[in-house]
Amino acid sequence: MSDKKRLFSGIQPTGNITLGNYIGALRNFSTFQDEFDCIYCVVDLHSLTVRQNPAQLRKNTYELLALYLACGLDPAKSTLFIQSHVSEHAELAWILNTITYVGELSRMTQFKDKSSKHQDNINMGLMDYPVLMVSDILLYQTALVPIGADQKQHLELTRDIAHRFNTSYSDTFVVPEPFIPKAGARIMSLAEPTSKMSKSDENIKGFISLTDDDETIRRKLKSAVTDSGNEIVARDDKHGVTNLLTIYATLNNITMQEAEKAFVGVSYADFKMAVADIIIETIAPIRELKNEILADKGNLDKVLTDGAERARFMARKTLSKVYKKVGLIQR
Numbered sequence: 001m002s003d004k005k006r007l008f009s010g011i012q013p014t015g016n017i018t019l020g021n022y023i024g025a026l027r028n029f030s031t032f033q034d035e036f037d038c039i040y041c042v043v044d045l046h047s048l049t050v051r052q053n054p055a056q057l058r059k060n061t062y063e064l065l066a067l068y069l070a071c072g073l074d075p076a077k078s079t080l081f082i083q084s085h086v087s088e089h090a091e092l093a094w095i096l097n098t099i100t101y102v103g104e105l106s107r108m109t110q111f112k113d114k115s116s117k118h119q120d121n122i123n124m125g126l127m128d129y130p131v132l133m134v135s136d137i138l139l140y141q142t143a144l145v146p147i148g149a150d151q152k153q154h155l156e157l158t159r160d161i162a163h164r165f166n167t168s169y170s171d172t173f174v175v176p177e178p179f180i181p182k183a184g185a186r187i188m189s190l191a192e193p194t195s196k197m198s199k200s201d202e203n204i205k206g207f208i209s210l211t212d213d214d215e216t217i218r219r220k221l222k223s224a225v226t227d228s229g230n231e232i233v234a235r236d237d238k239h240g241v242t243n244l245l246t247i248y249a250t251l252n253n254i255t256m257q258e259a260e261k262a263f264v265g266v267s268y269a270d271f272k273m274a275v276a277d278i279i280i281e282t283i284a285p286i287r288e289l290k291n292e293i294l295a296d297k298g299n300l301d302k303v304l305t306d307g308a309e310r311a312r313f314m315a316r317k318t319l320s321k322v323y324k325k326v327g328l329i330q331r
């Protein structure tokens with residue numbers, strides 16, 4: 001066994017992975033691979049908590065796996081797999097459900113948000129979503145979970161439940177820590193720069209999808225909301241400009257100060273096109289590579305089979321311990 005710390009992360013295959021997901025998460029995933037023992041999961045079961053078109057879900061799942069690979073995740077270094085291929089996730093979730101309180105789940109911000117967005121489908125899975133996420137993390141004795149601000153509450157719950165199980169039975173789970181990478185910038189909507197860039201945004205001008213073509217990206221940048229005045233600086237009263245500067249700075253690996261300096265005296269229009277250019281420069285090669293990878297289904301299936309096997313080995317070990325501790329008879 002390696003003595004590297006274990007790191008787990010998952011993304012839902014719901015399509016439209018955005019530039020925000022890329023900068024906030026995906027972009028950093030490959031850089032973790034040497035330092036940590038990484039597990040990257042496509043959390044398809046989580047996606048079912050909102051209505052999905054089955055054919056589309058299948059397609060999105062392959063797309064996300066191909067995107068992982070195109071962003072530099074290496075199956076020789078990291079474990080890449082699909083959540084539903086390792087049934088231990090759902091099994092552990094059942095056990096953990098029995099030590100999770102309804103009150104805890106009904107208080108979750110994301111549950112409240114999603115319930116108000118999907119009022120016609122407030123299903124049990126939506127409420128139980130965090131317990132499945134807790135299971136994803138605890139099954140692998142994860143030490144680190146890279147997360148953005150919106151998942152902080154779910155990680156708190158993970159720590160609470162791990163601790164609760166460990167004290168009710170005996171030490172079983174590693175209690176994970178949130179891992180907030182240095183370069184983990186939060187990218188906001190282009191249309192409404194006070195809210196997060198989201199793939200479920202109804203205004204498609206708000207987000208850049210990693211599948212957007214060059215023209216679409218330029219068009220979206222052109223219509224991006226800027227602020228009054230004409231100074232290109234990062235400031236609390238300039239959400240739009242600050243967001244575009246953040247995108248520019250992170251994708252160029254420079255500081256915000258350096259980015260501001262690059263745009264002294266530049267017009268908003270030219271600034272926006274410079275941001276569009278660096279986005280295109282970053283995204284276009286990933287898009288092409290992803291399409292190449294996607295064309296080789298045989299290879300993708302092999303990656304998935306290997307990944308699931310490796311994941312299952314680790315997951316089974318934890319689940320057996322749990323089953324034993326709660327009093328189930330070993331089969």
Ligand code: TRP
Pocket residue numbers: 008009010011012043046132133136137145151
């Ligand atoms: N809830 C996470 C999100 O929407 C996705 C997720 C599911 C996840 N399981 C996880 C993230 C485990 C980290 C670890 O972003």
